[in-house]
Amino acid sequence: TCHAAEHTDPYKLALVLVAYIDDWKHSASNIAMKLMNLKGKNIGRQRVETRTPLVEDVVYEQKQRARQTRHERLWSMTREERTKFLEEEKLKQLEEQAALEYAFHHGAPKVVVNCSFADSMDRKEQSSLGKQLLQSYAALRDLRSPLQLHLTSLQETNPSLWALERMGFRKWSVHVHSESVWELFPREKLVVLSPDAEVDLDEVNEECIYVIGGLVDRTVKRNVSKEQALALGAPVLRRLPIKSLGPPGLFPVLNIDVVVQVLHERFSRGPESSWCDIFMDCMPKRQLPGPTRRMRQKERKACREEAIDADEAASEDSASPEETMN
Numbered sequence: 001t002c003h004a005a006e007h008t009d010p011y012k013l014a015l016v017l018v019a020y021i022d023d024w025k026h027s028a029s030n031i032a033m034k035l036m037n038l039k040g041k042n043i044g045r046q047r048v049e050t051r052t053p054l055v056e057d058v059v060y061e062q063k064q065r066a067r068q069t070r071h072e073r074l075w076s077m078t079r080e081e082r083t084k085f086l087e088e089e090k091l092k093q094l095e096e097q098a099a100l101e102y103a104f105h106h107g108a109p110k111v112v113v114n115c116s117f118a119d120s121m122d123r124k125e126q127s128s129l130g131k132q133l134l135q136s137y138a139a140l141r142d143l144r145s146p147l148q149l150h151l152t153s154l155q156e157t158n159p160s161l162w163a164l165e166r167m168g169f170r171k172w173s174v175h176v177h178s179e180s181v182w183e184l185f186p187r188e189k190l191v192v193l194s195p196d197a198e199v200d201l202d203e204v205n206e207e208c209i210y211v212i213g214g215l216v217d218r219t220v221k222r223n224v225s226k227e228q229a230l231a232l233g234a235p236v237l238r239r240l241p242i243k244s245l246g247p248p249g250l251f252p253v254l255n256i257d258v259v260v261q262v263l264h265e266r267f268s269r270g271p272e273s274s275w276c277d278i279f280m281d282c283m284p285k286r287q288l289p290g291p292t293r294r295m296r297q298k299e300r301k302a303c304r305e306e307a308i309d310a311d312e313a314a315s316e317d318s319a320s321p322e323e324t325m326n
Contacts, residue, residue: 073085096142099141100141101173103145103146108146108147108206108207109147109204109207109210110147110148110150110185111147111149111209111210111212111263112211113149113151113152114153114211114213115129115152115154115158116152116214117213117215117224117225121215121216124218125216126159126163129214129215130160130163130166131167132256133167133214134167136149136256136260137172137174139260139264140260143261145264145268146267147264147267148175149174150174150175151164151174151175151177152179152180153180153181154176154178187232187234187235189207190211191208191209191211191236192213192226192234193212193213193259194225194226194229194238195240196223196239197237198237199238200238201241202271204266210263211229211234212260214256240254245276246275247276247279247280250283265278266278
């Protein structure tokens with residue numbers, strides 16, 4: 001091993017050692033967990049209790065896969081390529097952190113996620129809320145967005161706090177408030193976004209504060225955010241112009257992270273930009289509108305008719321010479 005190490009890149013050896021150490025630590029923690037779950041005095045005759053994977057385990061596995069992919073990529077590079085890659089990676093991280101710090105202290109417009117609806121959500125929906133907020137933060141970071149993100153109504157008794165804790169939200173460069181959005185900001189500046197509003201949103205201005213309902217419901221509950229805003233005296237309710245200016249077939253209720261990205265793009269591109277293009281750029285590929293069932297049936301019918309016509313034309317062209325003479 002020592003002889004082989006003399007002819008091996010020290011950086012590659014370091015990567016291998018780090019990977020082995022991480023695997024050993026995780027294996028040791030798994031063994032300890034299994035021993036704690038064993039029942040009875042005779043441990044050798046007892047079986048380990050089965051359990052569903054914890055979120056921490058899933059996150060750890062995702063990080064391990066990403067780390068392994070990065071190691072393999074670095075392993076395949078030359079020394080010069082690796083040095084350049086690491087320098088660019090560090091520069092990217094510094095730029096992202098600088099953009100986050102600027103948005104935290106001086107960002108505009110403000111975007112507020114109203115997290116006061118957690119009582120009406122089950123644990124699965126609360127978990128989805130945490131993931132969507134993580135994706136919102138990651139999107140603003142990757143876009144170097146000037147938007148300033150606020151999370152409100154996150155007091156210690158909020159039922160969805162556990163989901164955000166698992167996403168590590170206390171390390172994010174965002175404003176977290178235990179007070180409600182109605183207590184923190186002047187209501188004349190609030191623009192409450194709701195799919196049930198009657199007026200479309202037009203522009204995204206620096207002076208306004210845009211409020212997104214932190215509500216994830218697998219069965220859509222209508223008018224929840226709208227009724228709260230009306231009851232508390234919000235003067236301006238708007239909806240994203242999905243039906244009027246968006247692509248046909250797009251579902252009018254979007255995830256929180258998609259709404260955040262749409263606000264960023266509209267603000268960055270300006271009031272003359274195309275809403276349809278913004279929606280198409282911000283929507284995940286799996287949620288992009290496609291042809292309806294009737295449209296697909298018409299397309300299949302047209303293809304069959306074209307194939308029949310082509311077969312008939314080919315049979316006429318391939319007629320025998322005797323038939324042609326007759």
